[in-house]
Amino acid sequence: MKRQLCYLLAALALGACSQPKQMLTISVSNDLPISRQGELVELSMEQVSKQLQLKETDDLVLTDADGNELPYQLTYDEKLLFAADVQPSSAAYYTLRPGTPTVQQSVIACGRQYPERLDDMAWENDKVGFRAYGPALQACGERGFGYDLFPKRGTSEPVLETLYADELDSLHWVKYRELAAQDKAKAAEYLKTFSYHVDHGYGMDCYAVGSTLGGGVAALLEGEEIVYPWCYDTYEILDNGPLRFTVRLTFKPMTVGSDTAVVERRLITLDAGSHLNRTVVTYEGLSEQHPIVAGFALHNAEPVVVADQQAGYITYVDPTTGPNQGEIYVGAAFPVRLQKAGTVLFTPEERKQHSNAYGHLLGEGIYEPDGQFLYYWGFGWSHSDMPDAAAWNAYMKEFTQKMNHPLQVNVK
Numbered sequence: 001m002k003r004q005l006c007y008l009l010a011a012l013a014l015g016a017c018s019q020p021k022q023m024l025t026i027s028v029s030n031d032l033p034i035s036r037q038g039e040l041v042e043l044s045m046e047q048v049s050k051q052l053q054l055k056e057t058d059d060l061v062l063t064d065a066d067g068n069e070l071p072y073q074l075t076y077d078e079k080l081l082f083a084a085d086v087q088p089s090s091a092a093y094y095t096l097r098p099g100t101p102t103v104q105q106s107v108i109a110c111g112r113q114y115p116e117r118l119d120d121m122a123w124e125n126d127k128v129g130f131r132a133y134g135p136a137l138q139a140c141g142e143r144g145f146g147y148d149l150f151p152k153r154g155t156s157e158p159v160l161e162t163l164y165a166d167e168l169d170s171l172h173w174v175k176y177r178e179l180a181a182q183d184k185a186k187a188a189e190y191l192k193t194f195s196y197h198v199d200h201g202y203g204m205d206c207y208a209v210g211s212t213l214g215g216g217v218a219a220l221l222e223g224e225e226i227v228y229p230w231c232y233d234t235y236e237i238l239d240n241g242p243l244r245f246t247v248r249l250t251f252k253p254m255t256v257g258s259d260t261a262v263v264e265r266r267l268i269t270l271d272a273g274s275h276l277n278r279t280v281v282t283y284e285g286l287s288e289q290h291p292i293v294a295g296f297a298l299h300n301a302e303p304v305v306v307a308d309q310q311a312g313y314i315t316y317v318d319p320t321t322g323p324n325q326g327e328i329y330v331g332a333a334f335p336v337r338l339q340k341a342g343t344v345l346f347t348p349e350e351r352k353q354h355s356n357a358y359g360h361l362l363g364e365g366i367y368e369p370d371g372q373f374l375y376y377w378g379f380g381w382s383h384s385d386m387p388d389a390a391a392w393n394a395y396m397k398e399f400t401q402k403m404n405h406p407l408q409v410n411v412k
Helices: 002-018 046-052 133-137 160-168 170-182 186-192 348-353 388-403
Strands: 024-030 036-044 058-062 081-088 092-098 112-116 120-124 128-132 148-151 215-222 232-242 242-248 254-256 259-271 277-286 291-297 305-308 313-318 330-333 340-345 359-367 373-381 407-411
Touching: 002 348, 024 036, 024 081, 024 340, 036 046, 046 081, 046 092, 046 407, 058 081, 081 092, 081 277, 112 215, 112 232, 112 242, 120 160, 120 259, 128 313, 128 348, 128 373, 148 373, 170 186, 232 305, 254 277, 254 388, 259 348, 291 313, 291 330, 291 373, 305 340, 305 359, 313 388, 330 388, 373 388
Parallel strands: none
Antiparallel strands: 024 092, 024 407, 036 081, 058 092, 112 120, 120 128, 128 148, 215 291, 232 242, 242 259, 254 259, 259 277, 277 373, 291 359, 305 313, 313 330, 330 373, 340 359
16 A cells, blocks of 8 residues: 555656646846836746747736736747836846736837838837838938937827828828918918927927937948938838837948948837837948947037946937927937047038038947947937936936846746
C-alpha cells in the first residue's frame, strides 16, 4: 500500500511539472524618488509565450495588484506593452495569465498618411500631434524639411482625422471662393469655421516650419552646414495603437561629402501619455564619421532657450503663428552626451533662405558609420497642460531623469 501511494504521488508530481504555468507575476521597479504614472513598459512576448506555454490562439489577461484588468498592446517587434503606475523608489506588481480580456482599450496613439493633403504623414496621442511632409509636397517644389506640430487641448481623443476632413472638404472651399468673389471679409470669417489653423476647441496648427528643421528634425552636418533632409520618400506604419504608434520613414539617396548614395531612415515612436517622440535615425551608405544635430527653428529675435549640455536636453519657447494662440514649448532630450548645445543664428541673407526664421536651437552629437542616433523630441502648449515655460522645463528635466533611469521589469 505504501509503495502504491509513493507511485501515485510521483505521478501527480510529474503531471504537475508537465502542466503549463498558468500565471506570471510582473514586478516594475522605480529607482527614482519621483512618481512614474502611466509610463509604458515592455515584456518580451517570446519570454511570455515560453513561460506560459501559450498556443497561437491564446489570449492574455493583465491585472494590477488589486485585481483590476488593464489594457495592453502587442507591438510589431513582439513586445507586450502596458502602462505602469509606480510610486517613488518603489515597485508595482502585475499579473499576466491566459484568458479572454474584457477591457476594451480605446485608441490613444495612432496615425496615417494623408494622400489627400500632399502625402502628409500625421500622428498623435492624447497630448500632442505631429506631421512629416511627404513626396507629393516635394514634387511641388516646396522646401518643407522639418516636423510640423499640432497642439491639442480639451480632449484625449484622436482629432487629426476631423481637422484634416474639415480643412480639405471641397464644399467648404467652393463656398469660400464664392464668398471671396463678393466679400473678402465674409470669406475670411467663413474660413475660420473649418480651417485647422483655427482652434475649434480641441487644437489647431499654429506652428511654422518652412525651410528649417521645424519642430525637432535631426540632420547631418557637412562642415558647419546642415545637410537638410527633404520630404520622406516611403513609409511603413508598424504600430497603430491603441497605446503606441510607430512609423518608419525612408528618404531618397542624397550626397554627403564623398558619399553619393546615403539613405536616411527614421524610426519614430509615440507612446500614449507622452509629449515626446522616440526617434532612431540611421544613414545607410555613410562611410565617415559626421557631426549630427537635432533641434528647432527659432521664430523670434531674442529666443528664450535652455541648452543643458550636461543634463542632455534643450528647450525653446515658440511664439506660435498668430495672436491669442499662446506659446508652444518645444524640447529634445539626448541619451548620449552632447558635443554642443545652443543656438546658431542666421545672417540676414540666410533668413531669407529659411522662411525668415532667426536660426536654430541645436543639440549636437556624433554619428558613426553603421551606427544610429537616438533622441526624443516634442512639445507642450500653454493652452493645454503646460501653463508656462517653467512647467515645460520641469517636464523636460524630469523626462531626462526617467530616460536615464528606465523602469526595471522582471517576470516570474
